[in-house]
Amino acid sequence: MESITTMADALRANTTLVAAVVLYTIAFHIFATLRKPISKIPGPWYSKWTSVVVTYHWLKGNKTYYVHDLHATYGPIVRVSPNEVSAPTVEGVKAIYNSRETFVKSRFYQDFTVGDYETLFNTSDAAFNRRHRRLLGAPMMEANIRTFEPTVVSLVNLTMERMGQEMDERGAADLLKWWTFFSTDVIGELTFGESFRTLQQGKPSTYTNDMKNVAQLGGTRATFPTLIPLTKILPIGPFERARQAARNISTYVSDSLSRYQRLIDSDPSRAAHTLFTKMNKAKDDDKLPFDELCGAAQTYIIAGTDTTAITMTYLTWAVCRRPAIQAKLVEELRTLPADFTDIHLRELPYLRCVIEEALRLYTAVPGGLPRVVPPGGAELVGHHLAQGTVVSGQAYTLHRDSAIFPRPLEFDPERWANPTKEMKDAFLAFGRGPRACLGLNLAWMELRMATAKFFLSFPDATVSGKVGMSDGSMHAKIFFLVKPSGGQCLVER
Numbered sequence: 347m348e349s350i351t352t353m354a355d356a357l358r359a360n361t362t363l364v365a366a367v368v369l370y371t372i373a374f375h376i377f378a379t380l381r382k383p384i385s386k387i388p389g390p391w392y393s394k395w396t397s398v399v400v401t402y403h404w405l406k407g408n409k410t411y412y413v414h415d416l417h418a419t420y421g422p423i424v425r426v427s428p429n430e431v432s433a434p435t436v437e438g439v440k441a442i443y444n445s446r447e448t449f450v451k452s453r454f455y456q457d458f459t460v461g462d463y464e465t466l467f468n469t470s471d472a473a474f475n476r477r478h479r480r481l482l483g484a485p486m487m488e489a490n491i492r493t494f495e496p497t498v499v500s501l502v503n504l505t506m507e508r509m510g511q512e513m514d515e516r517g518a519a520d521l522l523k524w525w526t527f528f529s530t531d532v533i534g535e536l537t538f539g540e541s542f543r544t545l546q547q548g549k550p551s552t553y554t555n556d557m558k559n560v561a562q563l564g565g566t567r568a569t570f571p572t573l574i575p576l577t578k579i580l581p582i583g584p585f586e587r588a589r590q591a592a593r594n595i596s597t598y599v600s601d602s603l604s605r606y607q608r609l610i611d612s613d614p615s616r617a618a619h620t621l622f623t624k625m626n627k628a629k630d631d632d633k634l635p636f637d638e639l640c641g642a643a644q645t646y647i648i649a650g651t652d653t654t655a656i657t658m659t660y661l662t663w664a665v666c667r668r669p670a671i672q673a674k675l676v677e678e679l680r681t682l683p684a685d686f687t688d689i690h691l692r693e694l695p696y697l698r699c700v701i702e703e704a705l706r707l708y709t710a711v712p713g714g715l716p717r718v719v720p721p722g723g724a725e726l727v728g729h730h731l732a733q734g735t736v737v738s739g740q741a742y743t744l745h746r747d748s749a750i751f752p753r754p755l756e757f758d759p760e761r762w763a764n765p766t767k768e769m770k771d772a773f774l775a776f777g778r779g780p781r782a783c784l785g786l787n788l789a790w791m792e793l794r795m796a797t798a799k800f801f802l803s804f805p806d807a808t809v810s811g812k813v814g815m816s817d818g819s820m821h822a823k824i825f826f827l828v829k830p831s832g833g834q835c836l837v838e839r
């Protein structure tokens with residue numbers, strides 16, 4: 347009897363001790379959280395404690411809209427989760443994407459990349475990135491990009507042919523599909539010296555399908571980084587498919603680049619000019635090691651394909667829905683000589699305005715481009731942020747700031763006829779600072795040529811209502827890139 351009483355006393359004492367420890371831990375956690383600088387940033391109460399809500403919106407492809415709505419409620423700087431802040435103001439993005447790259451890319455970029463290799467896109471090492479940009483940047487410069495014009499022109503011409511055939515056969519062409527094939531084949535030729543031939547075949551290449559599988563896993567990895575070791579070993583269908591796809595891509599890239607190198611060495615006159623030609627001919631100390639070259643090639647495919655295709659899809663859709671804008675654009679394009687080149691296209695002011703407005707309202711990368719606050723912390727939009735905080739400025743919100751872009755939801759190319767300094771500073775479609783888009787000049791050339799040829803080929807094109815196509819189909823799901831939720835964009839002649 348006595349021993350039972352002693353046991354009960356001991357149990358009571360232990361329970362009290364455990365309860366005291368639990369209460370202390372909770373109190374400590376609450377106190378520590380409330381003392382963090384990020385707790386002073388405006389935002390919903392739950393974002394101090396958990397990232398569950400924002401993760402939910404990310405998985406649904408809605409995070410960018412969710413963050414945009416938070417700004418409407420809480421102002422220009424918002425706490426999105428316990429370690430993430432959004433500050434899409436001109437002042438905010440100038441600081442975050444500054445020229446010294448003191449805010450480095452966050453872990454998101456590495457988690458997003460399946461294959462565990464470091465590239466100029468995913469690296470947070472500024473020196474690594476600078477070396478790559480120095481060695482790879484020359485062919486992408488404005489003065490050099492015209493070397494690739496014949497490739498772009500011949501693939502745009504083929505795209506027009508294929509779109510025309512589809513319009514004749516089924517009454518409408520799927521712009522999303524054809525612009526994707528177009529940009530895929532351009533990047534294939536400019537990277538490997540050979541096209542993926544998706545335009546000819548009218549279907550994605552094996553390589554494109556592999557890339558899609560890998561991208562899907564990238565989204566999961568970026569959302570749940572703690573799962574990454576498991577995604578490498580678990581025998582679960584999508585994980586296995588993505589791992590196999592990553593291996594296929596790696597083999598394809600290294601075989602293609604080796605083949606190209608052999609051609610350069612044996613008979614340079616037969617080798618097509620690519621984004622890597624200069625590098626392949628360079629001396630060893632002016633070259634990237636082969637594995638880094640492979641990483642760069644994969645980066646070009648990822649960064650240069652869907653971005654261009656999505657921009658072209660929204661641009662053509664937006665113009666085809668607005669007869670007055672379409673007529674004005676066509677009228678300007680009809681002033682071109684029959685044998686026009688990109689030099690002529692650069693001289694067309696309305697064409698430029700249409701492209702800039704499409705890049706503003708339908709940015710292909712509209713969400714935050716996450717960076718890390720450097721050691722010592724930083725002052726941002728009137729608030730102190732501790733080092734290590736993830737911070738970004740999303741183009742979606744900045745491009746809809748009505749103080750900078752009056753009537754922001756209107757597709758109005760005219761607004762770019764005489765842009766203010768603030769409009770230029772707020773333009774984030776290609777990112778900003780030392781990590782801004784490396785392919786910007788190539789992208790602009792593709793956009794100019796594709797827009798001009800499309801509206802000269804199909805001057806009266808209208809958005810189709812066939813096969814379930816509606817305005818709702820073009821509602822954008824936003825993961826890192828935009829994706830029209832209907833998966834197609836149909837237009838008729």
Ligand code: HEM
Nearest residue numbers: 467646649650653654657711715776777781783784785789
């Ligand atoms: C309309 C088409 C395009 C758009 C809207 C676009 C947009 C962007 C944006 C927003 C970034 C910055 C990402 C960040 O800071 O996280 C970026 C980076 C990059 N883009 Fe593009 N891009 C386009 C076309 C291209 C093309 C055609 C290529 C090359 C083939 C390319 C290659 C790259 C590379 C290599 C980077 C990484 C730069 C770095 O981190 O140093 N992009 N792009």
